[in-house]
Amino acid sequence: MDTQSLQAFLAVADTQSFSRAAEQLYLTQPAVSKRIATLESQVGTRLFDRIGRRIALTEAGSVLLPQARRILFSVEDSRRALANLSGQVGGKLTLATSHHIGLHRLPPLLKQYTQRHSEVELDLHFLDSEQAYQGVLDGTLEMAVVTLAPTLTSNCRSWNCGVTGSVLPVLPITLLTSSHLKASSP
DNA sequence: AGTTTTGGTGTTGGAACCCT
DNA sequence: AGGGTTCCAACACCAAAACT
Numbered sequence: 001m002d003t004q005s006l007q008a009f010l011a012v013a014d015t016q017s018f019s020r021a022a023e024q025l026y027l028t029q030p031a032v033s034k035r036i037a038t039l040e041s042q043v044g045t046r047l048f049d050r051i052g053r054r055i056a057l058t059e060a061g062s063v064l065l066p067q068a069r070r071i072l073f074s075v076e077d078s079r080r081a082l083a084n085l086s087g088q089v090g091g092k093l094t095l096a097t098s099h100h101i102g103l104h105r106l107p108p109l110l111k112q113y114t115q116r117h118s119e120v121e122l123d124l125h126f127l128d129s130e131q132a133y134q135g136v137l138d139g140t141l142e143m144a145v146v147t148l149a150p151t152l153t154s155n156c157r158s159w160n161c162g163v164t165g166s167v168l169p170v171l172p173i174t175l176l177t178s179s180h181l182k183a184s185s186p
Numbered sequence: 187a188g189t190t191t192t193g194g195t196g197t198t199g200g201a202a203c204c205c206t
Numbered sequence: 207a208g209g210g211t212t213c214c215a216a217c218a219c220c221a222a223a224a225c226t
Contacts, residue, residue, distance in 0.1 A: 004192095018215060033215065037216090
């Protein structure tokens with residue numbers, strides 16, 4: 001089970017299409033089919049049901065999907081950890097925020113950050129606080145800026161970062177990160 | 187140097203869609 | 207309803223790179 005096959009699996013699962021997955025991965029569609037076929041033979045079960053021109057995750061595929069995300073996330077995290085050994089800050093940072101914070105509070109901070117760490121590729125998503133929190137929990141997001149007080153679990157850390165603004169409604173801003181992110185208090 | 191792996195193109199078959 | 211068109215997944219085969 002290699003990361004290339006898992007990437008292809010995630011791309012197909014996300015796009016519901018071998019062709020669109022191929023586009024996403026800068027491959028041809030047959031190459032994606034091969035990767036999926038390889039993965040299916042490795043796990044010994046079908047991961048997608050081919051229903052005419054449509055495809056759908058099988059039960060096995062549904063089970064593998066979150067695991068695959070975590071594996072790839074872990075691999076990327078390992079790369080980051082190794083880069084950290086040399087003091088280098090780089091790679092992809094997957095971050096979610098609400099529209100309000102993302103549009104009004106984050107731009108200057110993100111600008112400052114990307115100027116300081118030009119090797120970091122920011123992958124910014126606009127999501128509801130609940131969705132962002134869930135993303136951090138299931139490993140699809142590394143960081144989220146939310147306006148709720150989450151029920152923290154062992155795989156999630158949080159910092160209180162003030163409030164959204166001086167006019168009502170004033171909501172507390174919380175920064176959430178995956179617990180395995182090597183991050184100090186912001 | 188031979189073998190294996192990976193990804194490419196071209197082609198085929200099936201399903202969905204559109205038009206008459 | 208039926209024929210033509212389009213789209214998609216799969217297959218066969220080939221080339222290049224990597225490995226032994």
